Amino acid sequence: MRKVLSFMAMAIVCAGVLSLSASTRADDSAKETVKKGTIKVTVEGEDGKPVQDANVTITVRQARRQGQQPQQQNAAPGDNGNAGNGNNNNGNQTGRRRNPPVAKGMTDAKGVCTLTDVPVGDYNLSARKADVGTARKRVKIKEGENEEVTLTLKKTAPRRQQNANQQ
Numbered sequence: 001m002r003k004v005l006s007f008m009a010m011a012i013v014c015a016g017v018l019s020l021s022a023s024t025r026a027d028d029s030a031k032e033t034v035k036k037g038t039i040k041v042t043v044e045g046e047d048g049k050p051v052q053d054a055n056v057t058i059t060v061r062q063a064r065r066q067g068q069q070p071q072q073q074n075a076a077p078g079d080n081g082n083a084g085n086g087n088n089n090n091g092n093q094t095g096r097r098r099n100p101p102v103a104k105g106m107t108d109a110k111g112v113c114t115l116t117d118v119p120v121g122d123y124n125l126s127a128r129k130a131d132v133g134t135a136r137k138r139v140k141i142k143e144g145e146n147e148e149v150t151l152t153l154k155k156t157a158p159r160r161q162q163n164a165n166q167q
Contacts, residue, residue, distance in 0.1 A: 035120040035143040042150045043111045043127045043135070050111025051153055054129040058115055059099045061122045061138065127151045 043054045102123065103115040113127075118141045128134045133153035141147060 036117045037120060037141040037143055037145050037147065038114065038116045039118060039125070039139060039141060039147040039149060040112065040114045041107070041125065041127065042148070043107045043113070043129075044150065044152050045132055046152060046154060048152075050107070050109070051127075051129055051132055052107055052109050052111060054107045054111070054113075054127045054132070054153065055104065056107060056113040056115070056125070056127045057101045057104045058118060058123045058125050058139070059101050061124050062099055125149060125151070127153060129153060 039058065041056050043051045043056065045051050103118050105113040105115055107113045107127070120141050120143050123139050123141060124136060125139045126134065126136045133155040135151035135153050137149060137151060139147060139149060
């Protein structure tokens with residue numbers, strides 16, 4: 001009787017291991033179906049010189065009017081910054097909805113930042129460095145392609161100063 005129970009226990013353990021192995025392979029193949037690309041961003045100042053340590057962010061493009069859906073909804077959840085997680089507020093107290101970054105990085109000494117494994121789609125690319133400026137551009141990531149973009153940072157008036165000028 002002990003031998004039979006031992007044999008049955010061993011069979012159950014083997015079946016569990018095989019089942020786990022099969023589900024892991026299924027998960028791996030599901031991950032591979034997300035189409036991705038790469039974008040190389042070069043950031044320069046208004047003087048044309050490379051800007052080191054600029055923050056580079058790529059976010060899902062958002063519709064401008066209320067009621068419209070963003071044009072890019074199929075970014076992989078949790079990919080490089082939780083794109084598509086449904087949390088569009090991000091603690092922003094102004095009430096303006098912001099999409100979480102799909103990918104982000106910082107420029108090197110040559111002003112270059114490469115963002116890899118970005119899901120295919122339409123995005124807003126931005127770069128910013130305090131005391132230097134900001135830049136934005138719409139970009140399209142295509143499967144397996146290496147996109148190259150140059151952003152030129154331009155100084156903008158601080159928001160408090162802009163608001164004071166408008167009054």
